[in-house]
Amino acid sequence: MGSTVFDSVLFRDMFGTAEMRAVFSDEALVGRYLEVEAALARAQARCGVVPKDAAAAIDTASRSIVIDYDKLRHETEIVGYPILPLVHQLAAAAGDAGGFVHWGATTQDIMDTANVLQIRAALAIVARDLRDLRGILADLARKYRDTPMAGRTHLQQALPVTFGYKAAVWLSSIDRHIERLDQALPRILLGEFAGAAGTLASVGDGGLAMQTLFCEELDLHQPAITWHVARDGIAESVTLLGLITGTLGKIATDVMMMSASEFGEVSEPFVPGRGASSTMPQKRNPISSELMLAAAKAVRQHVAAMLDGMIHDFERATGPWHLEWVSLPESFLLTASSLANAKFMLAGLVVHEQRMRKNLDLTHGLIVAEAVMMAAAPKLGRQHAHDMVYDACRKAIEGGGQLADILAGVPEIVDALGSVAAIRRHCDPANYLGLSGQMVDRALQISAGKPAAT
Incomplete structure (x- = not known):
């Protein structure tokens, strides 16, 4: 039975995947060590440092060896690293070519x-x-x-x-x-x-x-x-x-x-x-x-x-x-x-x-107060528009009314926006999404590797 979430029968698939565990298992790691030792022997044979038949024997042994894991674990605990004990087993498996295993490496x-x-x-x-x-x-x-x-x-x-x-x-x-x-x-x-x-x-x-x-x-x-x-x-x-x-x-x-x-x-x-x-x-x-x-x-x-x-x-x-x-x-x-x-x-x-959509309506229109302010700003000036909308928001918060209804009772706002219908249009959150849609399109284009529109 396992002792950590990574090897636990209960938790291992919540904190890992079988596919990734296979990459980092003991068997896979030792297999990589053997793969590296064999690659070293092949490279050295290409250089003429190790006889070709010795490199071939080492390569074959690296693929067919049956590792004594109990012995490898015990010797690893003594040495502090697994390579020297593994080299002993690989050299033995390679027979006469064993003397060329791990040549020049650390x-x-x-x-x-x-x-x-x-x-x-x-x-x-x-x-x-x-x-x-x-x-x-x-x-x-x-x-x-x-x-x-x-x-x-x-x-x-x-x-x-x-x-x-x-x-x-x-x-x-x-x-x-x-x-x-x-x-x-x-x-x-x-x-x-x-x-x-x-x-x-x-x-x-x-x-x-x-x-x-x-x-x-x-x-x-x-x-x-x-x-x-x-x-x-x-x-x-x-x-x-x-x-x-x-x-x-x-x-x-x-x-x-x-x-x-x-x-x-x-x-x-x-x-x-x-x-x-x-x-x-x-x-x-x-x-x-x-x-x-x-x-x-x-x-x-x-x-x-x-x-x-x-x-x-x-x-x-x-x-x-x-x-x-x-x-x-x-x-x-x-x-x-x-x-x-x-x-x-x-x-x-x-x-x-x-x-x-329902959550958008929780604030009774306050979420789009900026929309009204910015629409009124060209005629009233930004700060004056801000102050008037701010006052309407305060009334909506304190009295619980709809922001659009309160703004409809402010003649300056009605005049600045042109009509009560315009106020209600600006107070609809769906009409104040900025460039959300265009930004989505741009992100999708870039993600797909296509030139993005500007």
Whole structure:
């Protein structure tokens, strides 16, 4: 049985996904170590440093070896790292070629490169899910382009917006994350083969050529110089996950608040029993959003740890490196969970348009006081128009009347707008949506990779 939410039978699919767990499982990690060792042997055979038949034997052994995990765990606890114990098992499996295993490499070469291979696989999952989410949000923005609702600032109704506008704002963030991920890959996907102090002294003059071939074997970028203690690429990958989950946490917060009984503007998809209470039969809690918010908070802590872990001492760190062993897999698992919940929740989001319209009327027209003020300003002057509308708002708040009715009794306002009908038209929130629709169109065009209209 598991002891954390990541390996718990009860919670693991709430804080991760099976697909992402497979990337970071022990078996997958050891498999990456073996993949790196085999790639090193093949590269060195291409350089003429390792006999070709020895490299072939090492490669075959790396694919067919049956790992003794109990022995590997026990020896890892003694050594402090898994590579030396693993090299012993691989060398034995390779027979006479075993003497060429791990030639000129150091433990961190293998572990760093294996981690980069894991990150590449994990980021491919994240990129796919982000693109799926982009499509879902684009559909929401398009469908609800002109659906008016209350825009809120400081938790109070401010001005009308549309739900499509809100979804397009979410979409724009996801678009930027996709762009960030694509731009970050060349900085993150670096191979590492540099030897004990990073100088390749163990392999001599041909070391950089050997490093080039090693990176080619794994389809990774060759670094400008050793990055054993320059951890910005690894930290960037987790920081990127912090940005992604931060956006998902913002979306989750909006959905949770809009799902509150007092708002009632959206509901998460209905699944029998999901979000149910053990004592209150009426409850339908926004579970997906809650998990998305929890993931954002947890990944944020890992971002801080990774930034702290960048501070390595000299040419090999005495501890900060180990932080990555904790933060890297957990951050990807939490991000995968958050993306999966976002896709499920937003694809099936129930939008209550009538309740959005009803909520717009809660302030009896006060939400569009600015609309009346700006319409009257050309004739009355902005400040005078502001003062007159402000006085009408005060009367509406104190007396509970409709703003349009109060303004209709102010001759200067009627004259400035031209008629009582014009006052009522300006007091309709649906007529004061600004450029919400055009902004949605622009965001959709940019998201689709098309030139945006100006």
